[in-house]
Amino acid sequence: MSKIKITSTNFENKKVLEEECSEVYAANIIGGQWSLVICSWLLQGKMRFSELNKVIPNITERMLTLQLRKLEQDNIITRKVYAEFPPKVEYELTEIGYELRPIIVQMEQWGKRHKYLNSK
Amino acid sequence: MSKIKITSTNFENKKVLEEECSEVYAANIIGGQWSLVICSWLLQGKMRFSELNKVIPNITERMLTLQLRKLEQDNIITRKVYAEFPPKVEYELTEIGYELRPIIVQMEQWGKRHKYLNSK
């Protein structure tokens, strides 16, 4: 996360692929280890940092911060800071963020089916 | 790829998440850097190793092999070896593999829309 060297072959490969395949472009945006869980929760409405931290098992504050920053950079979520004490920050999906819903729903269904088939 | 330490925190986190979120489970299967491109091509029908190598820009034989092996392990593709010379190996999506189509299509559409919005 965050430190992609723009001189690396890996970066170059991703760039080329993203240009040619929009599905890879999408995957690179929502492909972080915790991105999908975060988005899933946010589909139900905005949440605070601490709430996300609570409902997502095992994520560290560091990783949560990193993923939220990336999602914000990619315009998937917005970040709203309240001038209160103690601090309060709310995260919410953007319009295009909410449009991830059908993808997430389908992935969930597919995942369930795949699990089921593999358990037979 | 391939060498996940089952004692690592990362492994544990993935396991727990996959159990709770089928969409994360799905993402872990199709989330490799090249998996989606491979699947996209295979949606059009079976292909040989060398054909995939040709149409996918910049992928190395090593990475192609690794990804194909993983997809095979996960029952997304089948591998058929012909007893010919020169060697001929064909890869084809399984039934559940073909069922990725709607996901891929939607990710592609979403990706395009996202790109468009971000360019404005």
Add this chain to the structure above:
DNA sequence: GACATAACTTACATTTTTGATAGTACCTTA
């Protein structure tokens, strides 16, 4: 003045993924 709280940062370590390069086995054709 010590302590708590929410939302972070920072520095460092480990794990995981990807890349570069060279080599292998097998058979066929020149």
Add this chain to the structure above:
DNA sequence: TAAGGTACTATCAAAAATGTAAGTTATGTC
């Protein structure tokens, strides 16, 4: 006998992602 095609493997190195643990900041409360 040598060269060439196909589908790989093996080794080593680099880059990228994730995890651990300890701060930090700003302000209210006891």
